Amino acid sequence: MRDTIDRADRASMLLLMASGLSIVSYVFVGILLFALAASLIVVGLGMLPETVLLLRKLAGIKRRQVGEWSGRRIPEAYTPLTGTLVERVRKAVKDPGTYRDLRWLVLHFFYGLLLLYVALPLWVIGALVDGVWCGLLRRRAVVLPLIVRLAALDARWSRALLKPSPDAERNAELAERVEELTVTRAGAVAAHGAELRRIERDLHDGTQARLVSLSMRVGLARRAYDKQVAAAPGAEAPDPDVVRRLLDDAQDQAEEALTELRHVVRGIHPPILTDRGLVGAVRALAASSGLEVAVRDDGVEGGPRAPAAVEAAAYFVMAEALTNAAKHSGARRAEVELARAATGLRILVRDEGRGGADESGGTGLLGMRRRVAALDGTMEVVSPAGGPTLIGVELPCVW
Template sequence: MARTELRDALARADRASMQLLMGAGMALLSYVFVAVLLFTVVASLIVIGLGVLPETVLLLRRMAGAKRRQVGRWSGAEIREAYTPLTGTLVERVRKAVKDPGTYRDLRWLVVHFVYGLLLLYAALLLWVIGALVDGVWCALLGRRAVVLPLIVRLADLDTRWSTALLKPSPEAERNAELAERVEELTVTRAGAVAAHGAELRRIERDLHDGTQARLVSLSMRVGLARRAYDKQIAAGLGEAPPDPDVVRKLLADAQDQAEEALTELRHVVRGIHPPILTDRGLVGAVRALAAGSGLDVTVRDDGVEDGPRAPAAVEAAAYFVVAEALTNAAKHSGARRAAVELARGAAGLRLLVSDEGRGSADESGGTGLLGMRRRVAALDGTMEVVSPAGGPTRIGVELPCVW
């Protein structure tokens, strides 16, 4: 038992020592960075070397980021980064680098870590020497718990606490970083929504041009031929030959068929914009109709969506198209026989989950289906998660925020 505890203590102390050694190595890099910093200060005093300042700040950020990741691996708690992006012209980049509070926070950490990083490593080396003597006898011969080696772990914890306190951004900087991330996310979302809107317009234009317009042109020609045939029959009736109404009747019948096909094409286009079944049956009824016509054995589960007020039309339409595309993909590509759709009313909005028992390996880069679904969801500030390991199953979860 004592030997097991000694091995555990040695393993923990070894990991802690590696943590301190990496920290000390970063502290030694501070020597090099101090030289770079002095060069930057001197170069910035003359206008020619002003462009070095933003690059030096970026190097400092990378060093601080490496320390954040190291501390995060040891403690299990991530230290958030909050920096002002160094973009724009040279003058703007220099101004942002100088005014960014994160620059001075990283400099403060660099100076302080320059001292305590090496001191903690020296203390750990000393404890290793003492621990090899004391704990080796204390645990191996007397059967007691290690008392010196655990102190190395505490040194690593101390390094983590100090580094966290120095590198953690202020609440204001953290709020600004969250705001910047939100703006970037909305920019990407808007671009995706614009792309999805453009693709939808092109689809509607293509359907109208290739389908409905062609039907109407054909209808116009049929009506024109029927009119000419009718005129000829009238003219023929004035002579000796009797009129033949069968030709006119056939042309009018063809024209009627063309008109019905054009109406069918128009209905198809209208359903692509906003399915009328959503207005008539609601989201749950429309999804059940999709399930019935999908060719799969689909189970639809409703968790409060059908009860109470309905979601906004845009949210229902997005959910409907996601389910339709997911079931279509499952029927075409997954090889599944069964699928399930779950709709749930949440406090923040509508949640839906589409799953199938197919072969999995769904890839967003392999086609436009999943990408179109993600863009449609992102346009409403929603989220979509696709889990599709090789061998299945495939699960597509979507959350659409709305006020019920």
């Protein structure tokens, strides 16, 4: 019953918005007629493209309402109104989407108000049954489905009027896909550039500096050794402890440089992924994260492995998520789940910290999103104030 009431409430909201758009469409028809009249006398020619753009916004509002109600979006297919004034007017007049929106606008004015008039008595009956006769009558079980059916009727009619032709729909989906790929490509290029700068910075500030220091210490030790060998009989020889200390320092510097190099290599592609696989690498990552991390595997370990790029992206995403949880969330425990899906690899990282993670507050989440987008994946962050924080990632791949 609770689900029925919630759906009826959403249906009522859809019908109210439909009636509001019907009233707006009545006003907008007058604006459109005025724009057409002004365009005929040339003086108001510039009003026509702007009026068409406003019409597109109204139709877009209805598309979003129907999409939220039904769970299926209505694609848009318009000719961009660019160029000179004459070109914009010509495109606005020749665009099939303009006439499709006009048809919807005129018809919606009638059926939107009609559905409202039918829904009004149902709302009154529902209110009376709720407030007065709830314990005596059960008519509400009939009223609510009727309201839902009216909303479904409005959504079905609006979809039929606003949906573009199959060719236009395919072109719109293709254009949307190209735009999405353009954005993800820019993000991938930015992420790649940031990764190269990080590697360069690590090599310059860490490994290179240690190798320079190592070279200096080896040089000093060699000079001290040569001086001792070349010392004349009876002359004071250098202290062997000094040479020993210089050699010890050189060895320490060599080991630190090797450590820095291993760190850089792990930042490019962690060798542990090759050795243990993704699940084993994540378990090792969880053990060293500083948190109590429960790792759950749903069919990833033991089966065919994902491509190396997908495994590397998944590993870095989980590493960044656990690092953020340890540094900023205040949580002591976290959960990591890896699941094999028909479309690819799914990841869920959850911590019971304070929440409030904000992508605009730093580069960690943004870098994760760019890395995922570079592989055409999706990432969702849910982090209300007070927690918990959930990061869900899906990386497409063929198993």
